[in-house]
Amino acid sequence: MTFRVLIEQVRALVASAVESAGYPKLDFDVSEPPRKEFGDLTCNVAFQMSKQAKKAPQKIAGELIERIKPQQDSFVLSAEPHPAGYINFRANYAKLSTTTLAQVLKNPDSYGYYDSGKGSHVIIEHTSVNPNKALHVGHMRNVILGDALYRIMKATNHRTTVLNYVDDSGLQVADIVVGFKFAGMKTEPPGGKKFDQYCGDEVYVKINEMYEKDKELAEMRKLVLKEIEEGKSEIARFAANITMRVLQEQLKTCWRMKARYDLLNFESHIVVSKLWSRAFELLKKNNIARFEAEGKNKGCWVIEAQGEEDKVIVRSDGTATYIAKDIPYAAWKLGLVDDPFSYAKYQNQWDDSMLYRTTLGGESATDRKFNGGDRVTTIIDSRQARLQRIISQVLSQMGTSGREYLHLGYEAVTLSSATAKSMGIDIGERESTHMSGRKGIYVNADYVLDTLHAKAYEEVKTRNPEFSEQQLNAIAEEIAISAIRYNMVRQDLDKMITFDVKESLSLEGDTGPYLQYAYARSQRILEKSGRQVDSKARFELLTHESEVALIKEIAKLDLVFEDAARSLSPKSLARYAYSLATAFNLFYEKVPVLKEENAGVLMARLALVSAFGVALKNALTTLGITALERM
């Protein structure tokens, strides 16, 4: 919180100087300067004023500086004008250090968490992988992004509900059912293969190949789909069973990545619940949907989409289209329609929370409300942006009474040419290729985790030969998760990730394990010191450049959480964690802690190391990365 206060104090000083000098109020920026010689904060107010005041920035800065007199006990030490026109400020390090470290050590478990949510309810949907295949790297980006967002929302005091939509009545499920029922494929995977992988890698790929040659088989999927939608036949029961088996395996992978959910929404329940017809009534009542008596959409119900062709939502045969199915679900999320579902327990999760699933009829196993969020965020890749925009538009026409529907899109994950080649896929001159479940062009999530695990295992073992198998595996697993999680979240959402197996195995530099390593180093210092950290140590003794820099980073955590929540940007949190870890590694290099002979300085440094650990751990936890004591 202290960096925030420092900024506020500088703002106040500048604002009052502007006022007392007789200038009108105006907006100005207070930020960190590009070079440390310019101090800790800089203000561009003189530039902003120069036009109106018809004076050179340097002159204004000179005028204002006379009126900027920091209080004795404030975080601001001094202000000075720079010939370029900036007003630069220096922080009172003794005060900043003392206050920051005391704050961290007093409430380590909640340090940095910032109440920007005020308890408002956010609903986040992510994962939502068709239950006919295993997750691949592309899905990993979705899961990791969604889970990080959930954690950020929690850290900023939002009430959170995480949904995972299960499309159990779609064509993709029908496809593997055709494979099992009409193409003679076995329902038990060979050699103990994971069931989701078996269905995706073999059944789904093969049946799509068979469709090419066998048109009758291709016709079967429509019949199967119809039976699944009606939900009563033997085929439907068989499909439901297959879906549940795949889903359970998918969840294992998600849980392995340390994601968790509150509710599984089954599409079939939305279909049967008549949620659609209720939403459709609303659309008709509000004149959002229109019946076409003639033209190319004759006999269909359509909605107008801004700047686009009309969208058909009900076909001339009376069935609903894909986008139409999303509308009632979205309306349910926002609480615009009565909740038709009951809720049953599905399974307890790794974080000891209960995962529920929708059911129809009967008593609910919980009183909890899963819908009606103040804000609903749906995480799907940006290929769906167009449809999502139409859904938002329709919802706002229905009247969301202040509630917000947001699509958080991200670019796809593609495979590098090297990785594609290693899988026997020739992509010619191209640098990367899009994945395709149908064609079997993808890298499985479990494979990525296993490969990373194996690599990390060797690394940990060389460094810690005395560790037991169990310890080695536990640590290797955490490193694997951190590597992939950090990798998926560190870059901008609208940038494609070209996944390369070999590159992903890097555990050095700007990676998750680098962060964990900095943490492990800090914990070893504390352990070896054999002392208790004293939150009342003499922090003003921490005057080394690298000590001050580290304290400043620690002091910014709440600003980072606030920003990450506001801009829905796990990336900014990842960037921060990296610079925090770098600040620590610099300190580690320059300032020996355990060798220090002055007891007062030693205690102050230990407290700093401890505070660093707290800040980094809280940042890592929010990214879904485990802070390791040893690695």
Place this chain on the structure above:
RNA sequence: GGGCUCGUAGCUCAGCAUGGACAGAGCGAACGCCUCCUAAGCGUUAGGUCGAGGGUUCGAAUCCCUCCGGGCCCGCCA
């Protein structure tokens, strides 16, 4: 054809919302640093017409326009 999006060092990316002080990291390359808290670390050097051109501005990687190049989306499929 229309819409969205990306283009910054050899490679992967920050910075762009709210324009400002010599454009920053990581990887890769070369060379250094473990009698000292784990070298998964730290440092030095080399490497940039911020895709191109125009405009706005005292000032543009950042805002606007045009163009070029890559990706995606535009179905009574899902």
